[in-house]
Amino acid sequence: MSNEVYDVTIIGGGPAGLFAAFYSGMREMKTKIIEFLPFLGGKVPYFYPEKTIRDVGGMPSISGERFTDQLIEQAMTFNPSVILGEQCTSVEKTVDGTCFILTSNNGAKHYTRTIMIATGFGTIKPVKLDLSEASQFEEKSLDYAIKRLENYRGKHVIISGGGDTAVDWANELESIAEQVTLVYRKTAFSGIESNITKMQNSSINVKTPYTVDRLIGEGGRISTVRLKNLRSGKTEETMADALVVNHGFEIDLGPIAEWGMSMENGTISVDKKMESSIPGIFAVGDIAGYDHKLQLIAGGFNEGPVAVNSAKKHIYPNQHLEHLFSTDTDLFS
Template identity: 40%
Template sequence: MSDNNEYYDLTIIGGGPVGMFAATYSRMHMAKTQIIESLDSLGGQVSALFPAKTLYDIPAYYQTSGKDLITNLTEQTNAFEPDIFLKETVESFTKTEQGFMIKTTKRTTYSKAIIIAAGIGSFEPRKLRVDNAPFFEGQQLHYFISDPTIFKNRNIALAGGGDSAIDWALELAPQARSVTVIHRRDKFRALESSVHALQQMPNVNFLTPYTIKDLKEAASGQLKVILQKARDKERKNVLFDDLIVNYGFSSSNTIIESWGLDMERHAIKVSEKQETSLPGIYAIGDIAYKEGRPALIASGMGEAPTAVNNALLYVYPDRRQPAHSTELMLKYKH
């Protein structure tokens, strides 16, 4: 006996580059498709961790930035109009007669098949450990940057010394009034060429080796950042319009590991069809484990059509699934 719930053909768990392309390709097949993404925008790790980083391993591009890659993928994805649900995390799914019941942090939804494109799993920023930091979060204290334009003509402090922090500083410096990089060491972990490029920018300053000891609201409405020099009693108070903290991220596959799928090295084992140990569930991108698979965006992009075609063959075994974009678009436009 069938239930009366409305089912998606495919649910894509994860809205990073690989999940976005999987949704696009699924919609080329006219499949009813949804993306569920835990962050507040599409782009996954690329948007959150290295938007300004230059990428050299994306097919058809000699080089491109993470930001430009996500901009182009977003335009492509939106053109095919999958349903997109942001700031929503999949907690569990249960087999039903017609597919799967999916429980998220916000709702219950139904899908005939699922493609997991969750990257490294859920990840959270390592937060600033001062007592009153939560008071400024979402106002002048930022851990994610979804819209760089909000920092135009503002005096920004950016705390961190890794590639992601320096990438964000390079991205924001051309539009900010000033950018001050705060790091607890004189040396940076980031790529030397990126640090050198940042040092050449006239509106960029460096405060090293300093750590943030406290935050206060200044009379001017700005944020007062209290700094302490490493191995020294010297303290310094500096005013900024915004503070961006990039101390890295902690990732976890705890929820994914609770789904009962066969795992290897904290990733989901898949077949040549990208199918997991549970029929109807597929995995692509960095969350998928196959021996010898390189951890590249390009690898996941190639896996997306394989997973979509096999998932739709699972859902509709009597239908032939065309593979070429020309044939797909003729069908899509008509």
């Protein structure tokens, strides 16, 4: 086991952690990424590899998969050390107080001057459909995330949910599926207006206030879905080959929540430097909490550089370290 000391150890290899790793390399910080999953990219490849991402500056339209490839390529520019398949579980300080020692679930130890927590919400699990028969259809015709759009080609798809993700998926599937029906228990949608307008002006059959009441089928294959009108109480049956449920996620940050940092609403409270209440431990991306926080990829792309600059200042407090532009070097030639 190596006792090599890193300047920054980034816990979590999602978009925020990957971009922070790139920026950290630009600042010539010795950088390590530790990722729990066996692959990099975080929620994007895990939940929506084929969704079209449209809200990251400079990229009008890019698939989750391609976006992840590009993020990884950029993150590897300065060759950070990458550890996959390890979950960081505990932290302590070295006896002289100059470094942190991170311990992983497999007992591995990592020595680092600063820590950047970029864990998203930790582990996230979809909220399951609350029907006793649901489990027999899972992974055959009931999905909680859309991994491959092609799987829905020519099918009658019902999407249950009314948040941004459900509306996004309905819009993505409209041109692929034979028919898309979106079932939502409320009457008013509260997500991104342009996506809702697109859905309402499309061939998507929007049913509100409705809920999925019963699944009928054989051998794991749904053939009919019973829907219930929540206003009248009446039910109706509709033919379906596939059901996609997006009722939100259960989140669990795991042991990091016990490290003693101030937390609010499941996120780590950070100051303007993206530093947590423990000096030298920073947080970026979805897990970082502050007023008016946006849990979007674009937000994490600003937080990473702020945290890296703060980490560098933490290590070298007396150096003048204002880094402004990245294009004034020939590092990339």
